Amino acid sequence: MSNKNHSGDSAQLSLFDILGLAWNIDSKYSSDEIEEVIGKLRAAKRTAEKHEENERHRREKEELERKAREEKEKKEAHIREVTSMDLPLDWENAFNQDVRTQGIHADSISDGLIFSLSNLGRVDIEYISSITGEDYKTIIGALKGSIYQNPETWDECFYKGWETSEEYLSGNMMRKWKVAKDANKEYNGYFADNIRAIEKVLPPTVATKDIYVTLGSPWVPADIIDDFIEHLFGDWRRYWYSIDNEEDFNTKHDELTGTWEIPFKNRYNHDVKVTRTYGTDRINALYILERTLNMKSVAVTDEVVCKTNSSGKKRVINRSETILAIEKQNKMIKMFQKWIWEDERRKERLEMIFENNFSCVRKRIFDGSFLRFPDMSPAIKLYSYQKDAVARILFTPNTLLAHDVGAGKTYVMIAAAMEMRRMGLSEKNMFVVPNNIVGQWKNIFYAMYPSANILCVEPKSFTPSKRESLLERIRDEDFDGIIIAYSCFERIPLSKEYYRNRLVYEQKLIAEIAGKKNKATSRLKKKQEAVSKALSELAVAMDDLYNGVYFDDLGITRLFVDEAHNFKNVPIETKADKVLGISASGSKKCKDMMDKVHMVQKKNDGAGVVFATGTPITNSITDAFIMQMYLQSGELAMLDLQNFDSWIGMFAERSTEFEIDVDTSSYRLATRFSKFHNLPELTALLSSIADFHQVDTLAGIPQIDGYTDALISKTNEFADYLKDISQRAENVRKGYVSRKDDNMLKITTDGRKAALDLRLVDPNAMFTYQSKVARCVENVADIYFKTTACKSTQIIFCDTSTPKTGFNIYDEVKTMLQSKGVPSDKIAFIHDARTEAQRNTMFAQVRKGDIRVLLGSTFKLGLGVNIQDKLIALHHIDVPWRPADMTQREGRILRQGNTNSKVQIFRYITEGSFDAYSWQLLETKQRFITGLLSGSLTERSGKDIEDTVLDYAEVKALAVGNPLVKERVKTANELSRYLTLQRKLVDSRIRMEKELLEMPGKISNQENNIAQCEADIAFYNGWKQENPEPVDSKVKKEATEKRKHLREYIHFSLIGHVLEPKEKALTTYRGFEIILPANMTREKPYIWLKRNGRYYVELGDTNTGNLIRIDNFLDDLRKHFDKLKNGFAKLQEREYQLKEELKKHESFSDEIEECRKKLEILNKKLGVDKT
Secondary structure, eight states, X not given: OOOTTOHHHHTTOOHHHHHHHHHXXXXXSOHHHHHHHHHHHHHHHHHHHHHHHHHHHHXXXXXXXXXXXXXXXXXXXXXXXXXXXXXXXXXXXXXXXXXGXXXXXXXXXXXXXXXXXXXXXXXXXXXXXHHHOOOHHHHHHHXXXXXXXXXXXXXXXXXSSEEEHHHHTSEEHHHHHHHHHXXXXXXXXXXXXXXXXXXXXXXXXXXXXXXXXXXXXXXXXXXXXXXXXXXXXOOGGGGOSOOSOGGGGSOEEETTTTEEEOSOTTTTTTOHIIIIISOOSSSOHHHHHHHHHTTOOOOXXXXXXXXXXXXXXXXXXXXXXXXXXXXXHHHXXXXXXXXXXXXXXXXXXXXXXXXXXXXXXXXXXXXXTTOOOTTSOTTOOOOHHHHHHHXXXXXXXXXXXXXXXXXXXHHHHHHHHHHXXXXXXXXXXXXXXXXXXXXXXXXXXXXXXXXXXXXXXXXXXXXXXXXXXXXHHHHHSOOSEEEEEHHHHHTSOOXXXXXXXXXXHHHHHHHHHHTSGGGOXXXXXXXXHHHXXXXXXXXXXXXXXXXXXXXXXXXXXXXXXXXXXXXXXXOOOOSOTTBTTOOSSOOHHHHXXXXXXXXXXXXXXXXXXXXXXXXXXXXXXXXXXXXXXXXXXXXHHHTTOOSHHHHHHHHEEEEEEEEEOTTTOSEEEEEEXXXXXXXXXXXXXXXXXXXXXXXXXXXXXXXXXXXXXXXXXXXXXXXXXXXXXXXXXXXXXXXXXXXXXXXXXXXXXXXXXXXXXXXXXXXXXXXXXXXXXXXHHHHHHHHHHHTTTTTOEEEEEOSSSOSOSSSOHHHHHHHHHHHTTXXXXXXXXXXXXXXXXXXXXXXXXXXXXXXXXXXXXXXXXXXXXXOOTTEEEEEESSOOSSHHHHXXXXXXXXXXXXXXXXXXXXXXXXXXXXXXXHHHHHHHHHXXXXXXXXXXXXXXXXOOTTOOSOOHHHHHXXXXXXXXXXXXXXXXXXXXXXXXXXXXXXXXXXXXXXXXXXXXXXXXXXXXXXXXXXXXXXXXXXXXXXXXXXXXHHHHHHHHHHHHHHHHHHHHHHHHTTTOSSOEEEEEETTEEEEEOTTOOTTSOXXXXXXXXXXXXEOOSSSTTHHHHHHHHHHTHHHHHHHHHHHHHHHHHHHHHXXXXXXXXXXXXXXXXXXXXXXXXXXXHXXXXXX
8 A cells, every 4th residue: 555645635534534444455454564554644644733833833933023023113113203303294382372472582592492491490392492483303403412301201202301401411320321321222322412411421430448338338238248147157057957948047128117137146056256256145246236237226234123113123234245245346347348348249239239329419500590580579689599599499399498597598489489380380389487587578578579469377367266267268369478487387287188198108118018028127017017007096086176178288389498497306217226316206396397398299299398497407417317308208218218227327327335324323325426428429419409508798798808806815814724624634534533523525615614704614713804705895895886877786696604693794794895885775685585576676676776786695696586787796705516506696697688798707716725626616517517518528428517525635635735726727727718619610610511512502503593694695685686776766666665565564464463373474575484473462573584594573563664674684684694603603612612621620639638638647646536
């Protein structure tokens, strides 16, 4: 039986078909032969099936390739479409019928950009097109370098998502670079300009040696901590016979609470390294490590009998065991900081993490010169720094207005609020201000905007009976500004619904994190339980007590808070125990403010809050965290710094020491932040919210030629007292005296008092004319009598000795002034004004010059007091404790509204005392704060500003009159000067770089304009040759008649086209198209002349001279061409100058480094460590 050519047919036979066939086969075939046939048939079937399967795979592959090809072609076509910058033929500009373009015309595209920013608060290509008449593509080309398209907001539309170069080339540049790279790849090189621009301004990489890292740094991955544990103690697995899941031993870290958790802390049993090298018998190394990661103090306690406790027991710190444990903790930290950079792969990984998150932030420079403030009173003129601050408020979500005291922050906030109303960026603005200055705010508001609709809410108008109707007015009416007193603001509750929604959001967030095994810490679980409990309690809570208008019903879209430093005492959740100055409970007033701030931000996409204060950082650099929590909480969360423990893990170095508890005479652990690190990264982070400005004479501030230092010679009695101070310091250092009885704080305070007047520390001391009081009285009396005609006033600040029974500086000054002939009714103590009404009366008398000498403390006279009108001199009779105190004091006289063009500030310094050194420390700390807030800090590390107590070495150096102290003061002042110069140099360079980036686009646009104008001149000259003026009287008359009809036609067409949303081509005149513009007003008629170029021609109110105006423009086209050429030459010259200037690479870094090294040497010689 032949099977040739039967394989295809046989393949279709089933086994039963084959068996049936076999019955009919002749018996001459043996069973083996039949079996062979069947086998061949089966093989043929398998071959056919294989062939069919291959065919199916081939068809499927071809189909997939076809679909992929079609998809690719479709995508490429889509990319070509969205990046081609072409519009449909029937395209209509959305702004052609918008009231915001009515009557607005821009002569140039760059002017159009300014109008767009000033009227809309953003770059809008459609708007610019509408007011310039230029097409979108031309506008984008002309503004190249001045604007960039953001790949995250362009929405695949070539004219959307554009931002100014200042906005786009600032912030986290590494993140923007990655986004641009991905988008450029996806859209075939469309975002190449973005990448080039970003790469030019990427901040330099921070060297590893400059990165501060410690146990608890939140950006260090948890697996690195596991590696460190194994590095210290070896493989823990050798102690375990059976392990179900090794992941159970991994360190956990949840970013929400900032908690680190090390499971199985006894995993190493009693290994010597755990109980001796890095731990103790009482607390093993992994317990110490976990507490260190969590910023907790390491303390060993003992249980003792206590009859006063109900349990009869209490726990007290075992000092010797705790000192040993702290030593082990410090040893572990040092080992970690050395080990972490030793492995090259680990080093590269950490450098990448640090760079991507922290060191790639570029500060944005705000330029408000484009702002016109059309609704503001012409009598009010803002200074350039105030306009820049308004621009920041317009263009950023939240702002910390950290301008110096007296710099006019009120004007900035009002102007910004009204501009946001005009631009449609904010519907309802609320200003929260101290109770005593509501009236002052109201007066300034009306002075700036006389027709503004303002509502003032004061305690007298916010009584319980009036409250509800007033809140309904705020909710329902359209006010330009609502000025509300602090105490009234506090009385507006947030709704239960708001708190419920917030808790639900928090619950979801926690659940998401808790679902990840390596993040599910016990603290997170406790927080989860607490939120669930709070939700349950909220659900059953009685809400009947108040059923009126809530704060979240008012519709506030922008909240301005004046003197915002009053709201810094917010509750801080932290595991860092025993930290001085940190409150876990905070105040109700500050918690309420935080809740309301976050509510406003929640309703406005994270934006909507402006805090204004001249002293945002007063007690410690940790104040910066509070301000960031108010204004930057979203950004902190992106960096995993949203909780205090993570923040200090990134920026602070803790030190824990024993000190005497004065109340109990027992030892207590006190934790302070001895140093702050990664400061350029902190200042870069702050720069996105903080707008800092130091007062200067250009801003209407009186001129001051530095301090007038009155040096008082050292008396023999004071010299003897200094020796006593020195010995006391020696006794404290050697432990000869109990720290309850004497300590460095007491010594510092007594030294300050003695420098002021020895009678403050020694009742038996005698009066001497060789004293601060006597010198101060001489100066005050001298100025008093010299300025009698103009009734000038003076302030004397003194915190050390206030009015009381017995000897005090206040009464001494007054008595001595009276002896000099100053009438007693011309001298006042702020302490005598005990009510707000009495204070206001006293301040009014000072402003009028009826009271001419006012004495007060920083606390009572330094905050929110406006008495600057006639102030001619300020006297620091003692040294303020904090930089903020100095700022607030001097803000009383260095303030807008002072009628004196020049003033004096006296500092009284006793020779050989702590005074000069204390002043230098204050200036150093103020410089540090200035650098932090202005975004110009270059130091990687620095000491905290709260450190005001002199240490042993400082007291000794000052007491013995070491000449190096004077040299140190001089060097520190030099450093301050160079740092200021460097900051200004950097700011100037950033502005020049920005301008240079914009130049190619401007030059290219100017070249196009010149080429088009040149072509139009050639055409017009040819037209005039071909069409000479008629000579024949009849032809001349006909031409005159035609011109009359034409000018009337143009005139009436213009009138009929007023405020029309679209341009209209009217007619052709002398070869140029006359175009009637869109949104033209009757008050300012004009036309466009168009041929190759496009020209703006302003017309008159009547028709008679309009045609002549057009003729004159065309005849003078060469003048327009010359202007363009001149502008082109200026642009080229400017570009050359910018390039040359940027080549110079000027810097004061060498001088700064030299001063720093010199300071370091002096510090070592003096035995002090002050940054």
